Amino acid sequence: MGVHERIAGEGVGGGPDGRAHLVVVGNGMAGCRAVEELLARDPGRYRVTIFGAEPHVNYNRIMLSPVLAGEKTFDDIVINGLDWYHDNGIELITGDPVLAIDRVGKSVTARSGRTVSYDKLLIATGSDPFIIPVPGKDLPGVISFRDMADVDHMLAAAGAGGDAVVIGGGLLGLEAAHGLTLRGMKVTVLHLMPTLMERQLDEAAGWLLKTALEARGQTILTGADTAEIVGDTAVEGVRLKDGTLIPASLVVMAVGIRPSVTLARDAGLDIGRGIKVDDHMVTSDPDVLAVGECVEHDGNVYGLVAPLWDMCRALADGLVEQHSGYRGSVTSTKLKVSGIDVFSAGDFSGMEGVEDIVLRDASRGIYKRVVVKDERIVGAVLYGDTGDGNWYFDLLKKQENISDIRDLLIFGQSFASGGGQADPKAAVAALSDDAEICGCNGVSKARVCQAIVDGAVSLDAVRSTCKASASCGSCTGLVEQLLSITLGEDYGSEHIVKTLCKCTSFGHDDVRREIVAQGMRAIPEVMQKLHWSTPDGCSSCRPALNYYLLCAWPGEYVDDQQSRFVNERMHANIQKDGTYSVVPRMWGGLTNPRELRAIADVVEKFNAPMVKVTGGQRLDIFGIRKEDLPAVWADLNAGGMVSGHAYGKSLRTVKTCVGSEWCRFGTQDSTGLGVRIERMTWGSWMPHKFKIAVSGCPRNCAEATIKDFGVVCVDSGYELHVGGNGGIKVRATDLLCKVATEQQAMDYCAAFIQLYREHARYLERTAPWIERVGLDFINSRIVDDEAGREALTARFLFSQSFSQDDPWAARAAGAEAEQHQHLGEFRPLDAIAAE
Amino acid sequence: MIGDWIDIGPLSAIPSRGARTVxxxxxxxxxxFRTGDDAVYALVNRCPHxxxxxxQGIVHGHAVACPLHNWRINLASGEAIGDDKGCVPTIPAKVDAGRVLISRLHAVTSALAA
Structure with a gap:
């Protein structure tokens, strides 16, 4: 019907040789492929003229990266040489871009003034690089990565050496960075998003890619927002919005491409995001066709090469009146960086009812994720081993039912097609023989296995023979797994290893030890190296990993807000109605008129329905809406108060009694000591909440013996108590030791907290922790080992140097405003009225 | 302009593995909700429990854990996962050209049903 039937119908055939004249605007991959397809069907049907803006014959644009990298030459990537044009009677006009189309007179005019009339016009103008509109974008030395001229420019710049900045961490940008690195430049990649190639890769694969590129000497800055390109007469550097200045003599902009539609728009054709075409690649003018990256088909615009082939087939079928029709394409991506294998295909987002099958092999640096819906593959991300990429892509395109091979699907075609067995417990088995299992006693995997083989067939037997797991016990999980692996079914575990969560086969202690041993510094890295079975964990493991990393790498690890429970993310306590309560810090339970006035004013200003004195000697303001929190904090900050961390797995309060300053029984300045301890410990993140109290005499009015750390002052000094707990199961403290000076009390406190921070499992209070590891262990580390204690204290104070920024002040100043603001508002009745 | 979909803002305004409210x-x-792999879901902001x-919950995979009692809700179906039973209404949502769109009809219906 309609448009396509007239493609080669009436009005065609008026050329000098009696054949219809097909004029192709664009000598690139799409334009020439379309002509090839046409020639294959009916070589004599049209007289063909091709205009090219570049001074080259038809070459393979996607192979520019290997040319830049020095792996290929321009001649290697030519698709059709001059002889092809000649042999097929095609007139080629290079270096002369078409600037105007006269659709009424049916002719095109090029920059040189040359005018050529057409019967059929094919627009294949491709796409233009997107140039981010920042100051300095037009400076010499700022280029895109789109054609051979750009490559020549980069090669010239690389010859002089120096620094290059590539803006854009997508496919094109990374290939440019790779080439420039190989050419000897020092390359920094700036990427706006948190992970590289985020449109093709998920976070796990993006992280692996970043690590691999960094290992090759590139600097990768994610979340990097370019503010301006600086330089007087040529590029000198790039300044980020955070003020960082990165020197560069070459800046490559590779942030994306846009369909090149100027010519078509000027000619009055229908334009959406690209030139709108029907299934036969016909535009709104029946004699004008378009193909390639410049078109929009069925709402889709493509920036990859594979759809071209399908489009050109449909186009040529239409030109010879054998209409088939283009139905859109499913695309796959492969990164062309030698030695780094990345594959992505289909959709791994945005659908209901999808399931993930994930395989991670840390020792070989492999991550595979296949997304399945209704027993069919809908997407795949492969890193490290992309050998099965095409197989998955094939199954995806054919929509094959994979239910029969589902269990083995992730292991690849050779496994799934029969033979081979997968070992789901590969994680521990994959550790090398010299891997250290027990850090306390320096026992290797081989020694543990030898002990088991020699007859130590239970955990206790292993502990008593080779000493593995006999000290702090943190490697118990690993030893259990080695027993299980070595003995197989003969090992009836009396201790089933309690894993961190269902996403992993490792326990808390294993994960913590491996984080430090392997120097892991990010959540996706831990999930990859420890073979997580889910793409991004769960609400149990993510907060735990976030804490373990924070504890292991103070000042270095960047907290992941989305891995925090609501209270820690919002810096307030959520209540059953969804409002929050706010508790400002009152040091040692002391307050003053200014603070009380500020609190009173906040209560009135925000109509807080309740204010309550807490068990921790401070005031809790209830019923604050999340939108109002920053304003409340600003007012409390103005009154001299900071966050009380009543919401955190962190130091809560230091409860005090009035002590020797006022009390007739007081033996020491318990109030002052409490304030000083709170000043030292506030803001620290811990495995669970942590409460401290200081009582001025054994009457213990501050209830120090049911706190995590309690000080009871006596005439001769300070009794230090640990591991107390109110709550569901009351536990009185154990007496740790007695010290003589206030400074010692503070140092021991810091050491104890750090020991707890480094050894307890996430969400384990000090009471169950001490019952698990035993008071002897605490004594041996805090009391008996002076050097160890001092080191613990030093590590705690170092960590504190990064954690004592008031989170409220940052939020009140506008940080993370999206946590508090609505995205928008919807007024359905207004909408209905408008209809 | 009244269409089938309401544009409620750019995808980038929603943190990955997070949520915003309307x-x-x-x-x-x-x-x-925006998941780690950039899927978008719209649900009535109320746990069935x-x-x-x-x-305000932690988003993991295509599920969210309620901040009050850790019920896990399937973002696609609105149903509680595991032993818990309950369901929260969902509103069709999609991303087009970087913008988040929700179904006008469902948004109106769920508003009027409330």
Whole structure:
């Protein structure tokens, strides 16, 4: 019907040789492929003229990266040489871009003034690089990565050496960075998003890619927002919005491409995001066709090469009146960086009812994720081993039912097609023989296995023979797994290893030890190296990993807000109605008129329905809406108060009694000591909440013996108590030791907290922790080992140097405003009225 | 302009593995979730258990854990996962050209039903 039937119908055939004249605007991959397809069907049907803006014959644009990298030459990537044009009677006009189309007179005019009339016009103008509109974008030395001229420019710049900045961490940008690195430049990649190639890769694969590129000497800055390109007469550097200045003599902009539609728009054709075409690649003018990256088909615009082939087939079928029709394409991506294998295909987002099958092999640096819906593959991300990429892509395109091979699907075609067995417990088995299992006693995997083989067939037997797991016990999980692996079914575990969560086969202690041993510094890295079975964990493991990393790498690890429970993310306590309560810090339970006035004013200003004195000697303001929190904090900050961390797995309060300053029984300045301890410990993140109290005499009015750390002052000094707990199961403290000076009390406190921070499992209070590891262990580390204690204290104070920024002040100043603001508002009745 | 879909803002305004809220005049607040792999879901911002604000929960995979009692809700179906039983209304949502769109019809219906 309609448009396509007239493609080669009436009005065609008026050329000098009696054949219809097909004029192709664009000598690139799409334009020439379309002509090839046409020639294959009916070589004599049209007289063909091709205009090219570049001074080259038809070459393979996607192979520019290997040319830049020095792996290929321009001649290697030519698709059709001059002889092809000649042999097929095609007139080629290079270096002369078409600037105007006269659709009424049916002719095109090029920059040189040359005018050529057409019967059929094919627009294949491709796409233009997107140039981010920042100051300095037009400076010499700022280029895109789109054609051979750009490559020549980069090669010239690389010859002089120096620094290059590539803006854009997508496919094109990374290939440019790779080439420039190989050419000897020092390359920094700036990427706006948190992970590289985020449109093709998920976070796990993006992280692996970043690590691999960094290992090759590139600097990768994610979340990097370019503010301006600086330089007087040529590029000198790039300044980020955070003020960082990165020197560069070459800046490559590779942030994306846009369909090149100027010519078509000027000619009055229908334009959406690209030139709108029907299934036969016909535009709104029946004699004008378009193909390639410049078109929009069925709402889709493509920036990859594979759809071209399908489009050109449909186009040529239409030109010879054998209409088939283009139905859109499913695309796959492969990164062309030698030695780094990345594959992505289909959709791994945005659908209901999808399931993930994930395989991670840390020792070989492999991550595979296949997304399945209704027993069919809908997407795949492969890193490290992309050998099965095409197989998955094939199954995806054919929509094959994979239910029969589902269990083995992730292991690849050779496994799934029969033979081979997968070992789901590969994680521990994959550790090398010299891997250290027990850090306390320096026992290797081989020694543990030898002990088991020699007859130590239970955990206790292993502990008593080779000493593995006999000290702090943190490697118990690993030893259990080695027993299980070595003995197989003969090992009836009396201790089933309690894993961190269902996403992993490792326990808390294993994960913590491996984080430090392997120097892991990010959540996706831990999930990859420890073979997580889910793409991004769960609400149990993510907060735990976030804490373990924070504890292991103070000042270095960047907290992941989305891995925090609501209270820690919002810096307030959520209540059953969804409002929050706010508790400002009152040091040692002391307050003053200014603070009380500020609190009173906040209560009135925000109509807080309740204010309550807490068990921790401070005031809790209830019923604050999340939108109002920053304003409340600003007012409390103005009154001299900071966050009380009543919401955190962190130091809560230091409860005090009035002590020797006022009390007739007081033996020491318990109030002052409490304030000083709170000043030292506030803001620290811990495995669970942590409460401290200081009582001025054994009457213990501050209830120090049911706190995590309690000080009871006596005439001769300070009794230090640990591991107390109110709550569901009351536990009185154990007496740790007695010290003589206030400074010692503070140092021991810091050491104890750090020991707890480094050894307890996430969400384990000090009471169950001490019952698990035993008071002897605490004594041996805090009391008996002076050097160890001092080191613990030093590590705690170092960590504190990064954690004592008031989170409220940052939020009140506008940080993370999206946590508090609505995205928008919807007024359905207004909408209905408008209809 | 009245279409089938309401544009509620750019995808980039929603943190990855997070959510933002859209209050509905005369109805219940809608929570818009963005998963780690950039899928987008819209649900009424109310846990079927004790009405907790789901938007404040931890998003993992295509599920959210309610901040009040850790019920896990399937973002696609709105149903509680595991032993818990309950369901929260969902509103069709999609991303087009970087913009988050929710179904006008469902948003209106769920507002009027509230």
């Amino acid at each position: 209050p509905v005049a005369g109805g219940e607040e809608i929570a818009i 004790k009405q907790g604000p789901l938007s």
